[in-house]
Amino acid sequence: MALLPEPIAELLAALTRLPGIGPRSAERLALHLVQSRPESVHQLAQAILRARERIRPCSVCGALTEQDPCAVCSDERRDRSMVCVVERPVDILSIEKAGGFHGTYHVLGGTLSPLNGVEPEDLRIAELERRLDGGSVREVILALGTDVEGDATSHYLAQRLGRKGVKVTRIAHGLPAGTGLEYADELTLSRALEGRRELHSP
Numbered sequence: 001m002a003l004l005p006e007p008i009a010e011l012l013a014a015l016t017r018l019p020g021i022g023p024r025s026a027e028r029l030a031l032h033l034v035q036s037r038p039e040s041v042h043q044l045a046q047a048i049l050r051a052r053e054r055i056r057p058c059s060v061c062g063a064l065t066e067q068d069p070c071a072v073c074s075d076e077r078r079d080r081s082m083v084c085v086v087e088r089p090v091d092i093l094s095i096e097k098a099g100g101f102h103g104t105y106h107v108l109g110g111t112l113s114p115l116n117g118v119e120p121e122d123l124r125i126a127e128l129e130r131r132l133d134g135g136s137v138r139e140v141i142l143a144l145g146t147d148v149e150g151d152a153t154s155h156y157l158a159q160r161l162g163r164k165g166v167k168v169t170r171i172a173h174g175l176p177a178g179t180g181l182e183y184a185d186e187l188t189l190s191r192a193l194e195g196r197r198e199l200h201s202p
Contacts, residue, residue, distance in 0.1 A: 008034055057089075060131075062107030062124055064089045072096075072104060079103045081138040083131065085157065087111055087150070091143065103141070106131065111149040112156060120156065132164045142170040146191065 004012065008030055015026035033041055057063070058070035065071070072078060072092070082103030086092055092105050108123045131137060140161055144150040158168045172195030175184050184192070 057107070061092075061105045062089065062109065062127070063092050063105060077102075080136055082141060083128070083137050083139070084141045084143050085128065086143050087145065095143065103139075108144075108153070111144060111153040113149045120160075123153075125157070125160070129161070129164065132161065132166055137166055139167040139169060142168065144170075146173050146187070 003009075011033065012023075012026050012030040015021055015029050016023055018026075021029070033044075054066050055064050056066075056068065058065045058068055058073055060069045060073040063070045063072065067074070079102050082101075083106050084095065084101060084103055085106045085108060086095070087108055087110060089107050092107070095101050095105075106124070106128050108125070108128075110118055110123055112118055112120065112123070128140075132140070140157075142154045142157055144154050154170055158170075161168050172191075173188070174192030174195050175181070175188060181189065
């Protein structure tokens with residue numbers, strides 16, 4: 001294959017730095033963009049620049065927002081006695097789509113990973129503790145991943161926040177809805193058993 005012109009090669013290299021974009025996807029996108037109408041490419045470039053300039057972290061919870069505080073933190077209908085702790089801002093979107101949680105959020109900005117140099121002071125734990133100091137929060141719900149880093153972070157937060165006198169819980173991890181046991185791995189089944197709850201007869 002002939003070498004790509006330098007501007008396309010630069011565009012391709014930039015696209016491969018985006019999460020979830022591999023070399024082949026980047027090549028398709030780059031070739032599509034350079035063959036698109038100039039006004040379409042200009043619109044895309046302007047949308048990217050506008051989003052980057054206008055979006056910032058909420059000063060309260062850390063969610064991505066254009067207004068500060070964000071829509072959740074400024075909503076008086078939300079239950080401020082519950083704070084759901086997540087790793088990334090995108091996790092808030094996932095929980096909100098589910099529609100079952102009506103409390104507030106707190107974005108940690110990652111999980112503990114000493115091997116990668118991520119220590120407690122690198123996360124937004126101190127900001128979370130300041131929110132608890134007000135006394136209005138009764139429960140902190142940890143909605144972190146079930147990998148090694150997520151487990152370690154959850155245990156660390158449970159110990160550290162437990163001293164604040166608030167209830168610290170973790171979301172249950174179990175079987176996806178609509179699937180049978182034969183599709184679940186051992187860890188998922190183990191978590192499902194640990195997260196079991198009592199059924200009450202009518």
